[in-house]
Amino acid sequence: MSEIVRRRSSRNAKLASIPLGIAGRAAVGFGKRLVGGDRTEISAELNQKAAAQLFTVLGELKGGAMKFGQALSVMEAAIPEEYGEHYREALTKLQAAAPPMPAKTVHRVLDQQLGTRWRDRFRSFDDEPAASASIGQVHRAVWSDGRAVAVKVQYPGADEALRADLKTLSRMTGLIAAVIPGADIKPILAEITERTEEELDYRNEAANQRAFAKAFEGHPEYVVPRVVAGAPKVIVSEWLDGTPVSAIITAGAQDPAATRDQRDRVAFLMGQFHFCAPEIVGLLHADPHPGNFMMLPDGRLAVIDFGACAPLPHGIPDELGRILGLAVEERFDTLAELLHTNGWIIPGRTVTDREIADYLRPFTDPIRTESFHFTRKWMQRVAGVASDITSPEMKTARAMQLPAEYVMICRVLAGSIGICAQLDATIPFMRLANTWLPGLREERSAS
Numbered sequence: 001m002s003e004i005v006r007r008r009s010s011r012n013a014k015l016a017s018i019p020l021g022i023a024g025r026a027a028v029g030f031g032k033r034l035v036g037g038d039r040t041e042i043s044a045e046l047n048q049k050a051a052a053q054l055f056t057v058l059g060e061l062k063g064g065a066m067k068f069g070q071a072l073s074v075m076e077a078a079i080p081e082e083y084g085e086h087y088r089e090a091l092t093k094l095q096a097a098a099p100p101m102p103a104k105t106v107h108r109v110l111d112q113q114l115g116t117r118w119r120d121r122f123r124s125f126d127d128e129p130a131a132s133a134s135i136g137q138v139h140r141a142v143w144s145d146g147r148a149v150a151v152k153v154q155y156p157g158a159d160e161a162l163r164a165d166l167k168t169l170s171r172m173t174g175l176i177a178a179v180i181p182g183a184d185i186k187p188i189l190a191e192i193t194e195r196t197e198e199e200l201d202y203r204n205e206a207a208n209q210r211a212f213a214k215a216f217e218g219h220p221e222y223v224v225p226r227v228v229a230g231a232p233k234v235i236v237s238e239w240l241d242g243t244p245v246s247a248i249i250t251a252g253a254q255d256p257a258a259t260r261d262q263r264d265r266v267a268f269l270m271g272q273f274h275f276c277a278p279e280i281v282g283l284l285h286a287d288p289h290p291g292n293f294m295m296l297p298d299g300r301l302a303v304i305d306f307g308a309c310a311p312l313p314h315g316i317p318d319e320l321g322r323i324l325g326l327a328v329e330e331r332f333d334t335l336a337e338l339l340h341t342n343g344w345i346i347p348g349r350t351v352t353d354r355e356i357a358d359y360l361r362p363f364t365d366p367i368r369t370e371s372f373h374f375t376r377k378w379m380q381r382v383a384g385v386a387s388d389i390t391s392p393e394m395k396t397a398r399a400m401q402l403p404a405e406y407v408m409i410c411r412v413l414a415g416s417i418g419i420c421a422q423l424d425a426t427i428p429f430m431r432l433a434n435t436w437l438p439g440l441r442e443e444r445s446a447s
Contacts, residue, residue, distance in 0.1 A: 106137075110153065113234040121143070121144055122142060122144060126141060135154055147238060153233070162200065195308055195408065201232050202231065205307040209226075210226075212283065213225065216280070222303060223296060237304075245423075249423055253424075262295070264423075266425070268428070270293055273301065273303060275436035278315045283311060284409065284412060286411065288412050288419065289419070317438070319338075325439065325440045328440075336356045344402070345400055346400065350399075355392075358392065366429045371429065374417060374423070
């Protein structure tokens with residue numbers, strides 16, 4: 001693949017090929033079973049081919065399609081085991097890899113962004129990408145002063161691809177509204193669109209990264225690489241060597257007992273980072289997937305990729321802490337009133353405190369004890385309840401909406417929990433929440 005797929009019609013056709021391909025293979029599989037084929041072997045073969053197609057299409061499209069795939073990869077722990085093995089492997093690849101662009105394309109972008117004498121700024125530059133992601137790929141190089149650096153180069157056409165995907169999504173609002181009647185999803189899409197547009201200009205990412213690097217400089221538990229140079233489509237930052245969290249997840253699956261302490265440590269540091277950053281930096285790192293975190297040899301957690309950050313100049317809103325505190329104390333009458341008053345319930349709808357209690361019950365396990373063991377089995381159970389369209393809880397869900405200002409916060413919270421489940425980790429979730437969530441301490445103290 002030489003260039004990112006730009007035309008919206010071409011991107012939509014490729015995306016449509018996923019369900020069409022799965023349907024076609026299902027028909028072939030049904031035919032094989034009719035003539036006596038082994039059901040288990042046929043199902044495994046179909047899943048493997050579907051997973052391979054999923055990775056290929058989302059990876060080739062990059063842009064918003066690949067970002068969607070990366071979001072799916074964070075939540076792969078919720079996929080039932082009998083379906084998830086092949087998809088898990090394919091989706092995990094999207095966390096740090098995609099078909100690369102040719103060296104001549106990389107050089108052309110560097111010519112445009114850093115000037116035609118860009119090689120003079122480097123002692124060496126590796127044309128083979130070290131990692132590929134949704135809108136850019138990373139190359140290892142040595143800066144003129146001898147520092148090892150990571151050079152992130154944006155794919156030509158990434159801006160057009162992202163906008164095309166967002167327009168496609170916006171045209172699906174009618175379909176989404178049919179599934180969730182009455183929900184006003186326009187503010188949610190607006191928030192996602194705003195954050196995504198900001199990612200296209202690497203100068204925004206450089207500013208975010210500089211803010212994080214300054215705030216966490218000398219921190220005993222976290223490292224943020226410093227920015228060396230930047231341009232709208234290229235960013236150069238210090239290179240860090242460490243063990244990707246995705247590799248720690250894989251090692252944990254292979255040898256759970258030997259890796260337990262490391263997995264718990266990683267999950268704790270990631271959870272604490274997302275809780276504390278808004279208070280320390282005034283920003284929320286809004287791209288929680290394992291490809292953006294790695295453990296350094298000295299035990300600190302390195303955080304990279306600051307393209308998606310949500311501004312929270314006053315930290316996490318008190319309201320979220322109050323909601324969690326009321327749920328912990330099971331004061332659902334007060335909680336229902338708070339949700340109605342602050343726009344979490346669709347105007348004109350009524351949700352009782354009993355309905356709120358029943359709706360939240362499947363999700364409240366982590367807040368019932370000071371520490372909680374996040375597992376794939378637990379995630380699969382919660383996801384099963386949440387996706388049961390016949391349940392009374394789904395009726396309650398259709399009367400609720402997520403205020404736009406909480407979209408990124410809840411996305412990060414859900415993503416962090418998904419990674420904890422992949423790590424099969426036990427962390428003091430409530431201790432972290434009590435320490436870093438404004439409103440929660442006050443709510444619990446008052447009760």
